[in-house]
Amino acid sequence: MKSFREILSNASNVLILTGSGISAESGVPTFRGAGGFWRKYQAQSLATPEAFAANPSLVWEFYEYRRQLVSKVKANKAHVAVAEFQKRKAAEGKRVSIVTQNIDGLHQKAGAKDVVELHGSLYRTRCTKCHNVSVNENIPICPSLTGKGSPDPGIMSSDIPVKELPHCEIANCGALLRPDIIWFGENLNENVLQKAFDLVETCDACLVIGTSAIVYPAAMFAPQVAQRDIPVAEFNIEETPATKRVQ
Secondary structure (H helix, E strand, O other): OHHHHHHHHHOOEEEEEEOHHHHHHHOOOOOOOOOOEEOOEEHHHHOOHHHHHHOHHHHHHHHHHHHHHHHHOOOOHHHHHHHHHHHHHHHOOOEEEEEEOOOOOHHHHOOOOOOEEOOEEEEEEEEOOOOOEEEOOOOOOOHHHOOOOOOOOOOOOOOOOHHHOOEOOOOOOOOEEEEEEOOOOOOOOHHHHHHHHHHHHHOOEEEEEOOOOOOOOHHHHHHHHHHOOOOEEEEOOOOOOOOOOOO
16 A cells, blocks of 8 residues: 555656445445346346436336436535545645546536546436437436426326427527436447547556446446556456456
C-alpha cells in the first residue's frame, strides 16, 4: 500500500474506471444475473432497440422506474472519495479522469466533473428521428408516466399511446424520444469511445473500481494501460478475471 500511495501521489494524469459495483452500496440494482427481473421481464430483454420498437410504452415504464429509483438514492462514500480525490489533484494542477459504465449519474451527484459515461445516462433522451440529445431530469419525464413503472410482477404494461410518450421539442421534428442509453446490440457513441481511448493512452496511473471489466470495450482499457507498463490497481469486493494478473 505504501508503494501504491507513492505511485498515486506522484501521478499527474490518473484514470479511474468504474462500474456497477461502485453504486451497489447506494442501492442501485444492476439487473444482471438470475435476479435481473423487472415485473415478469428479464431486464436485459427490455434494453434493446427491438423491444422499444415493439412496445415503447413498456420500455419507457421500465426506464421511468429506474429514473425514479436513482433520483432518490445518494452518492455513497466511494463516489465521494473519487470526487474529492479528483478535486485534490486538480488543486495540484494534476488530472483525474473518470470513465464509467454506469448510467446513474452518482459520480456527478458526489461532485465529480467531466465524467465520461460510456453507456449513456438515465437523465438524457435521444430523438429517434433527428437524434438530438437533451438532458431531462423531470420525474416523471412526462404526464402519462405519472405513477407508472412499478416493478410488481402482477402489473401489465400500461399501453400508453405513442403520442403521449416523450417527444422531441425541436422545431419541425416532434418525433418519439428514447432513453439516451446504449442498448444491447448497439455500438457505443464514437466520440465518447474516442475520448475514453485517449484517456487510456495518456494516463500515468489507473484505478479500476467496482467493475469486473469483462464487458467490451471497457474490458480492453485496463489491459491496454498495463501494456504501457503503467500501474493498474483493482478495487473489487470479489475476485474478477483480472485479479490474479498481478506483477
